[in-house]
Amino acid sequence: MPTYNLTINGEQKSVEALEDMPLLWVIRDLLDLKGTKFGCGQALCGACTVHLDGTAIRSCSLPISEVGNAQITTIEGLSENGGHPLQQAWVEHIVPQCGYCQTGQIMNAASLLQSNPNPSEEEIEQSMAGNLCRCGTYNRIKTAIQSAAKNL
Incomplete structure (x- = not known):
């Protein structure tokens, strides 16, 4: 092996x-x-x-x-202690319900904000479209990403 x-x-x-x-x-x-x-x-x-x-x-x-x-x-x-702006925004905007998809959502959003620190609503929706949330928290996800973008 x-x-x-x-x-x-x-x-x-x-x-x-x-x-x-x-x-x-x-x-x-x-x-x-x-x-x-x-x-x-x-x-x-x-x-x-x-x-x-x-x-x-x-x-x-x-x-x-x-x-x-x-x-x-x-x-x-x-982040070592959950202090990344996205992680803080996820908590602030009470994004997760079941939480299962959230690590993938956060990692995709972090990549988006790294390449585009101030994405439009449409750019967020396009970038996040491939990450599914069974609970349908898409509006809160978008709000959290917008909030984190302001704090980066």
Whole structure:
């Protein structure tokens, strides 16, 4: 079994995994970081969203063999104490209901704000369209992103 040297949340980690093991399972099962969720397994829902070199990607469909030397950031690496403006806005605007999709939502929103610090309502809707929320908290998600953009 191959060994992969990863940089995840700023730390060097070494894992043994099959080449086709999705990054999601490396993160959850081998590195024991449980914030990233399994949703659909087909890169359709966004629950498994993490950053690869700052870009939001679906970790359920990316084999570990394709990660290379990229920097991986999970929800645990977004901030040490939940102090990221998006995390604070999520609390302030009472975004989650069940909460299952929220780590993927936050990671996608963080990537959006990194590339576009002042997105329009339409840009937020376009960027977040691929992240599904079973509870339908889309309006609160949009409000939280707008609020966080003001605080970045």
